Amino acid sequence: MSTFASVPASALTVGIDVGGTSIRACVVDETGEVLDSVQAPTPHSARALEDALDRAVRELAGRHPVSAVGLAVAGFVTPDLTTVRFAPHLPWKNVPVARDLRERLGLPVVLEHDANAAAWAEHRFGAAAGGRNVVLVAIGTGIGAALLIDGTLYRGSHGVAPELGHLQVVPNGRPCPCGKRGCWERYCSGTALVDTAIELLAADPTRSTVLAREVVSDPGSLTGRRIASAARDGDPLALRTMEEFAQWLGLGLAMVGDVYDPDLVVVAGGVSGSAPLFLDRARDVYASRATGSGNRPLARIRETQLGESAQRVGAATMARDALLHL
Numbered sequence: 001m002s003t004f005a006s007v008p009a010s011a012l013t014v015g016i017d018v019g020g021t022s023i024r025a026c027v028v029d030e031t032g033e034v035l036d037s038v039q040a041p042t043p044h045s046a047r048a049l050e051d052a053l054d055r056a057v058r059e060l061a062g063r064h065p066v067s068a069v070g071l072a073v074a075g076f077v078t079p080d081l082t083t084v085r086f087a088p089h090l091p092w093k094n095v096p097v098a099r100d101l102r103e104r105l106g107l108p109v110v111l112e113h114d115a116n117a118a119a120w121a122e123h124r125f126g127a128a129a130g131g132r133n134v135v136l137v138a139i140g141t142g143i144g145a146a147l148l149i150d151g152t153l154y155r156g157s158h159g160v161a162p163e164l165g166h167l168q169v170v171p172n173g174r175p176c177p178c179g180k181r182g183c184w185e186r187y188c189s190g191t192a193l194v195d196t197a198i199e200l201l202a203a204d205p206t207r208s209t210v211l212a213r214e215v216v217s218d219p220g221s222l223t224g225r226r227i228a229s230a231a232r233d234g235d236p237l238a239l240r241t242m243e244e245f246a247q248w249l250g251l252g253l254a255m256v257g258d259v260y261d262p263d264l265v266v267v268a269g270g271v272s273g274s275a276p277l278f279l280d281r282a283r284d285v286y287a288s289r290a291t292g293s294g295n296r297p298l299a300r301i302r303e304t305q306l307g308e309s310a311q312r313v314g315a316a317t318m319a320r321d322a323l324l325h326l
Contacts, residue, residue, distance in 0.1 A: 011067040011323060014057055015316025017114065018042070018049075018073050020089025025056040026309070027064045028316035032125035034309055036060055046091045054104050061107075068108040068323045069101065070315030072117035074144065079159040081110045081318075088177070110315075110322050115144035116153050117314030118306075122266050123148055124317055126305035131264035135256055135299075137164065138269035139249075143185035147260060164256060165189075169248070188248040190224030190271050197227055197241045211235045228274040246278035250285020257299055258291045268304035275303045 012035070016025040019042060026037035038056050043049045057069055075087025082099060084092040098109040112120075119136035122128035128136065128148065138144040143165030147154040155161055165185035166178050173182025174195060186192055198219070201212055211230040215222050230238035253265060267275060283301050287293055306313055 011320055012064050013316040013319040013323070014060055014066050014069045015117075015312035015314065015319070016053060016056065016069065016071050017311045017315070018053070018071055018090065020074070023049075023052055023056055024312060025053075025060060026312045026316070027060050027066060028313050028320075030320065032121065032306075032313050032317065034313065036063060037312075042090070044091060046095060049091060050097075050100060050104070053101060057101075057105055057107070066107070068110070068319035069105065070117070070317070070319035070322075071097065071101075071109065071111050072114040072311040072315040073097075073111055074114045076158075076160045077111045077113050079155055081112060081322075084111065085159070108319065108323060110319050112315055112318055113144070113146070113155075113159075114138070114311045115146040116155070117312075117318065118144075118268055118304075118310035119146035119148055119266070119314070120153065120318060121306050121310040121314030122268070122304060123151065125313065126310065127266045127302045128264060131262075131266075133260065133262045134264045134266065135162075135164075135260055135262045136266045136268055137253070137256075139185075139189055139267065139271040140269040141191055142189050144269070147262075164252070167252070167255060169252060169255075184248070184252045188245060188252055192248070193224040193227045193241055193245055193271075194222050196244045197222060197237060200237060200240055200244070207237055209235050209237045211237045224271060228271075228277060231274075231277050242274075242277045243281065246281035247285055249278060249282040251289055253282065253286040253299075253301065254289035254291075257286065262299045263297075265299045265301045266304055267301065268307075268310060270308065272304050273307070279303065 010030045012027050015028050023042055024039045027035045038059050043052050076085035083096045086093055098111050101109045115138045128134045134148040136146040145162050145164035147162050166183045168182045169184045170182035174186040175181050176183040176186050227238050227241050231242045
């Protein structure tokens with residue numbers, strides 16, 4: 001039996017995006033509004049990370065009457081939302097993080113995969129509202145994904161589904177940190193933008209554009225954000241890179257559509273901020289490559305409405321939902 005008292009639906013909760021670089025925590029109300037936030041670098045040891053999370057929650061709790069905590073983690077979380085099985089950029093492996101933090105804070109704590117948390121926030125307050133079967137594709141350094149079936153998150157038998165970013169789209173293609181080659185995220189992510197630009201320049205070293213000269217003079221300066229900025233300025237190399245990205249996004253979404261047949265796809269993550277550069281083209285590719293195109297309804301493809309706060313808002317909302325079911 002729970003030792004925590006029941007709370008009203010209007011309770012304030014804390015949502016934390018536990019990333020490999022930074023911890024971003026915020027206080028969220030029942031409408032999904034972010035009321036306050038703090039940020040800190042992510043420590044490299046498990047004990048230091050839990051200390052940092054403790055400090056972030058206590059700082060926010062010192063200013064607001066918070067009732068529970070939700071953590072959004074880029075990694076495998078057990079179906080009971082208590083334990084991190086594995087997180088490639090965090091020092092947790094089979095660690096009961098929810099229990100450990102609950103004991104330290106004296107508050108209920110739930111865990112969730114970061115893409116699932118983002119999908120839940122978009123479902124409750126954003127671009128996925130009203131969708132029945134929804135796929136969220138979070139494009140950043142790699143690709144995270146989530147699936148809502150009739151408004152319920154699908155996690156698979158062991159809490160790791162759906163790993164769409166690691167669908168193989170190119171046999172023996174670019175190597176992926178997961179150990180495979182040719183994964184979708186190696187062609188459709190912020191990291192992929194850099195790889196594509198370098199490959200295009202290598203194939204045609206006579207290209208003389210601002211971006212090409214920057215790459216030649218300082219290859220380490222090239223980032224996905226820089227490519228997007230150059231594309232907005234009309235740089236030919238950057239525009240060609242974004243075109244390749246749009247092609248891979250559309251092709252991948254066609255595969256996803258063939259498997260799940262969603263009525264709505266939400267494109268989220270850091271790269272989604274540059275959606276005007278690629279999303280219309282990706283929609284066209286998706287429509288042309290989906291099986292039975294022209295003879296079946298296709299999913300609507302929308303941009304995130306909550307942006308980079310989606311993971312924190314979703315984690316906080318899940319913590320509130322858990323409180324209401326104690």
